[in-house]
Amino acid sequence: MKIIELLEREYLNRYRKRELLILRAILLYYRDPNFRVVVLIQYASKGKNLRLRQFCCKKLSVKYGVFTSKDAIIGRNLKVEHFNGLVIGSGAIIGDNCTLYQQVTIGQKDNKYPIIGNNVVVYAGAKVLGHIKVGNNAIIGANAVIIDDVPEYGIAVGVPARVINNKGE
Template identity: 40%
Template sequence: MLSTLKREIQVVFERDPAARSVLEVIFCYPGFHAIIHHRIAHFLYCRKLYFLARMVSHINRFLTGIEIHPGARIGQGLFIDHGSGIVIGETAEIGDNVTLYQGVTLGGTGKEKGKRHPTIGNNVTISAGAKVLGAISVGDNVKIGGGSVVLKAVPSGCTVVGVPGRIVVRDGARVENGKIEVDLEHHLLPDPIADTLAAMQAKIDELEQKLARLEREEKDDAGVQYPKQKKRRNIAIGSA
């Protein structure tokens, strides 16, 4: 337990530049509190002390604004940044070195019993407001953009954005000196919809320029193209 506590404190210093002291982490970080409370609740849950486990989980939610079902399986090195509004379901499984931002939901779909929540791999970053729903698996080294709704399995080494979530990058995590670096640049993600709209706007601008050029050429050539027609019209008027 002591080694686990030390590891959870170390994770905060690794991924939050605002952390200044161990005392600050222990007393002022709701994400740290939520994980410690969950470790206790899960311990009770595994020993079939379900009511006590749910009570600890309920107190955890009241104190931190983070709801983690005591049945959820969480690996080492989970970092919850801010954390308000995070929901993790009963059958959810989270690997090692995962980062969750505020408003993330690892939720279920339907009313069926059994496995109904997602399985998250190692070294995954899930940005603010993202929803991962159903008994799907998210591979290792995956980044999920803010506000995305993921409904299908995601292979390892991918970046997912949008509603519903779409894979836009298949690059894996960066590796330096043989150690996987946890990528927290969750704001630097491509947006396929924005890229498509930008391409469409560029095409519209190009077509508008061509149309304006053709209209100018038509006005310049109008007197040259129909001189005889104008003469016939003048003769007809004179005869009348």
């Protein structure tokens, strides 16, 4: 994927305005650090040029405190509300339309990484560890430590996390 295509796509995901699309996307890239971090994360996971992907990972870690791997698989329309301290491991899979807050870790346990479904919200300080699956439309509460699967529409809170709501119950 080319960087220009990625800028256009991420801009359209946020604002849905097609007028002067590339100009607005470039201006937003330079003005909004949250937009810039999302574009760099997306390019680091989907770009074609390996050296540029590695450069994006290094820039994210040095300048923004976001540690992500070029081998992570990240879906479309990722939202990073506050990017400080974000960690995404190399084998992690994140679905479409996910929202991540600050200090979130998506990491390994026994060399296995989590799979996060679509439309998932992970609140501040949460840790998602190991070979687990977080279902679609799930919510992970602040400072939760997820070491077991979370079903679709589940709300997981606590240390270790437990599901307190499942499918509107």
